[in-house]
Amino acid sequence: MSDARRIALEELIARVALGDRAAFDALYDLTSAKLYAVCLSLLQDRPEAEDTLQEVYVSVWRSASRYLVNGLSPMTWLITIARNRAIDRLRARGTRQGTTPADEVAAIASTEPSPESAAIRAQERVMLAGCLEQLDPTQAEAVRAVYLEGLTYADLAAREGVAINTLRSWLRRGLLRLKDCVSR
Amino acid sequence: MSDDLPPKILPEDEDEALAAELALGLIDEDEAPHIAARLTADQDFARRVAAWQERFAGLADELVPVMPPARARQRIREELGHASAPLTHPIDSRIRWWQRPFALIGAAVAVVALAAVLMMPAVRDSQKAAPVYQAQLASDDAAMQVAARLDGRNIEVMLQSGTVPDGRDWEIWWIKPDGSAPVSLGLVARQGAMRLTLPEGLEVVDGIRIALSDEPVGGSPTGQATGPILAIAPLTPS
Structure with a gap:
């Protein structure tokens, strides 16, 4: 990912943290196709991937203010949220056992x-x-x-x-x- | 499963391996609370986990982006209470010019949507008059023939000859001329026709092509064509 793209995404996330809906729309435009692909890859089910995508962006809207302290690049932060939500759902199906998704990791790994x-x-x-x-x-x-x-x-x-x-x-x-x- | 390293992991590598496992979601439920506690207490460990998240995220670059259905965004807006036209005010004077029109566009979309509801019969009539497009798809040996027909925004895809093998599905793709990722339209019906309304965001322009790929049952698990492309054909006015 180019620096220009990373900086643009960081700026959008910073604006989303301030409740800027236009920035949220722009962030969705730029990133939803990649995050949907991540959800599809894990869940292999379109309706479930769509539900998960919804959870991901709701979570992004609500937790954008924590982004700046987690030390991840913006795409990694978004991909990690998408992957963790999808894995949550995958594990909840009950066909796979035992392991926990590191769902809170993106928020907790607070290193600068x-x-x-x-x-x-x-x-x-x-x-x-x-x-x-x-x-x-x-x-x-x-x-x-x-x-x-x-x-x-x-x-x-x-x-x-x-x-x-x-x-x-x-x-x-x-x-x-x-x-x-x-x-x- | 061969490996020439000694079977034991050195204690100093234990944290590194654990951090990678946590980033991958491979930690046992029993261990999870203990490890989550370490994340908050141990900055070095948290940094290791973040570094692994960063590295692994590169694997997602292998995935071809798939445009989610338009309704996904609408559902997100509804859940967040953004469903009506955005009401955000510029946060400061540095707001970009391209961010401003969103509120206006939102309002315009709402007006158009209302107009569309009010004028539904008129829209239907105009659809009847819309040009009809078609694409004729055939395998190299012509054993498989599939016809796609677009009337207004209604698409019909019909298997004319050939048989979808058991345990496989043939997926239909809409390919824009701009080189963006193909968008799935669904699966070829084993019998009869597959019909759908063209999803929002897809417009008929010059240079659209329709393709068929061979996929596992239910369609491509990744949202991109994973199997061989069976046929590809331009969508042309009929």
Whole structure:
């Protein structure tokens, strides 16, 4: 995402925090297609994705004032809200068990990164795709499936035919490798 | 599932792995309250979680944007009590020129909507007179033939030959000439015709194309065409 786009979105969110409906409309225009795609990817159901999208923007309107303290780039903040809401709904279906969506994380992770750490993060984000390619392909696919389809450790363990603990250790090692790679 | 690293995770890596799991939503319900407490108490841990959220959000770049139905925005406005014309005042003098017209546009839309309700029979009549467009879709070997017909804003898509395989669906896409993401119109009916009214935001202009893709039952799970494109054809006046 270009700096100009990030700054434009940050300005819109700041205005939404002040109750500016025009800014909210503009933010919706710029971001709803991406967030709807995130909801669809996770829920694989259009009516549910639409309901979730509604929850997401209602939440954005109400919590925009907390955005500036969470230290995330604007698209990450929005995508995280969309993903967490969709996962909430996915888990509520009861077909997947056990894990909690990190729904409050976007609001709670209240750190104010220095400008250079924001730049580093932006760079790491770009590097992630390349670093995923350096993982074992099964591991990279698992990370994608967890993030974009909402799979749980139980789902992955069933898919790979191993115990959940074994699966968890394996994925954690992959995640740590990923961290090493993007931090290089 | 092979991995050449030792099976144990070093204690100093434990936080990093936990932060990634939290960002992914992989934390067990039993552990969750304990970890949520750490987020507020431990700035370093919170920073790690935010960093993972940032990294993972890049994965969403892989998803092609899908325009939500117009009613989604209306429902959001209703829930927030914004359903009537926006009443916001400029917050300060730095407000952008392009933000101002929203209130006016909102009011204009409301007037047009009211007029549309009052003039419904007239609108229907004018639709009858609207030009008819069509697209004829065929697979390379011509075994599959699908006809799409647009009359006013009513679309009818009919399977003329070929059979949608069991366990699959054929999805219909509206492709604008501006290169934006294709918009799904729905699925080809296995028997008879699929009919719908053109969604808001889609207008007939020169260069529209209709495409069919092969998808899992119920249509593309991602909202973008995931299967092979079976056929593509321009929408032309008939």
